[in-house]
Amino acid sequence: MIINQLTLFWTKLFRAKLFVVACLFLFSLVSLSQAGIEVRNFSNSAQERRYHQLVDEIRCLVCQNQNLADSNSQLAQDLRNKIYDKVKANQTNQQVIDYMVERYGQFVLYNPPFDLVTSFIWIGPFILVIAAIILLVITIVSRSKATPVELSEADHTRYRKLLDNEDKNT
Amino acid sequence: MLRYLIPLAVFIILVIFLAIGLKNDPRYVPSPLIGKPAPDFSLPRLFTPSTTFGPKSLRGKVWILNAWTSDCVGCRQEHPYLLALSKNKLINLIGLDYRDSNTLAIALLKEHGNPYQVVVTDQDGSVGIDYGVYAVPETFIIDKKGIIRFKYIGPLFPDEINKTILPLIKKLNEEVG
Numbered sequence: 001m002i003i004n005q006l007t008l009f010w011t012k013l014f015r016a017k018l019f020v021v022a023c024l025f026l027f028s029l030v031s032l033s034q035a036g037i038e039v040r041n042f043s044n045s046a047q048e049r050r051y052h053q054l055v056d057e058i059r060c061l062v063c064q065n066q067n068l069a070d071s072n073s074q075l076a077q078d079l080r081n082k083i084y085d086k087v088k089a090n091q092t093n094q095q096v097i098d099y100m101v102e103r104y105g106q107f108v109l110y111n112p113p114f115d116l117v118t119s120f121i122w123i124g125p126f127i128l129v130i131a132a133i134i135l136l137v138i139t140i141v142s143r144s145k146a147t148p149v150e151l152s153e154a155d156h157t158r159y160r161k162l163l164d165n166e167d168k169n170t
Numbered sequence: 171m172l173r174y175l176i177p178l179a180v181f182i183i184l185v186i187f188l189a190i191g192l193k194n195d196p197r198y199v200p201s202p203l204i205g206k207p208a209p210d211f212s213l214p215r216l217f218t219p220s221t222t223f224g225p226k227s228l229r230g231k232v233w234i235l236n237a238w239t240s241d242c243v244g245c246r247q248e249h250p251y252l253l254a255l256s257k258n259k260l261i262n263l264i265g266l267d268y269r270d271s272n273t274l275a276i277a278l279l280k281e282h283g284n285p286y287q288v289v290v291t292d293q294d295g296s297v298g299i300d301y302g303v304y305a306v307p308e309t310f311i312i313d314k315k316g317i318i319r320f321k322y323i324g325p326l327f328p329d330e331i332n333k334t335i336l337p338l339i340k341k342l343n344e345e346v347g
Binding site for chain 1: 196197199200201202203269294295296298299300301302304305
């Protein structure tokens, strides 16, 4: 009986594991096909590194929450080809980024530069954290300074009486 | 009293910001090309591919560049309004057939009418990239000096044409080229 149950348990576990492995395998296929990266030939590894860095950093405007590397859209493919040509032509990263920003605006950059418009986004959270700490310190200090209310003898007896009544009622 | 009013005020400010955010269209990306010269190109004409056409021949004129494809729903939606717009003598409407099949594009224009003075074909999408096209239909208005003055993303409906496009074209036509 026990042995039967044990074998049943192990077969179930095995099946579950098989299922998980199968799922993982299928998911890996999906992510592979989604990457949609063409086969590229570079003359040196520095160029290859720069190419991957750039397609990771630049947003696909058709599917706005994907970068060029992840997107399968026609425009993303065209822009990947453009970046490939430019990297092969030994243009600097900044030249490629400028090219994209000239056409699509700063929105194409996943890593927006620090300027007057974006400064609020960059500094804002730190200002909020500092403000919260200051508020916390002020509250703690003012609470520790507050003098506890002194109770008179009459108050004490009154509260004692009230509490005693409470005890009796329950 | 104040300790209740402050969170309420913060909440109301938050709601106002969220309400504004709801009205914003995330698909709308402001074009950095406004105020810049329209990128030059020389592309084959759709109906006579052996000849090319470029913006240089439009110097001194106010013109509209409309990026479209035969398989785009928004382009079909705006098509009748573009046809109506093209009846206006002030309008120089140029079509940029973006990454499309020539046969399908010609078939569509023959069936539904051709609002464009000239249609050029951008087979590899490179002119589209120069104009920052990312979602057809897109419409640009270029002034007499060849500067892009306005960009509209999405299908043009009479509301937008009457409120923005026509007044702007009238104004640009009054400017000296």
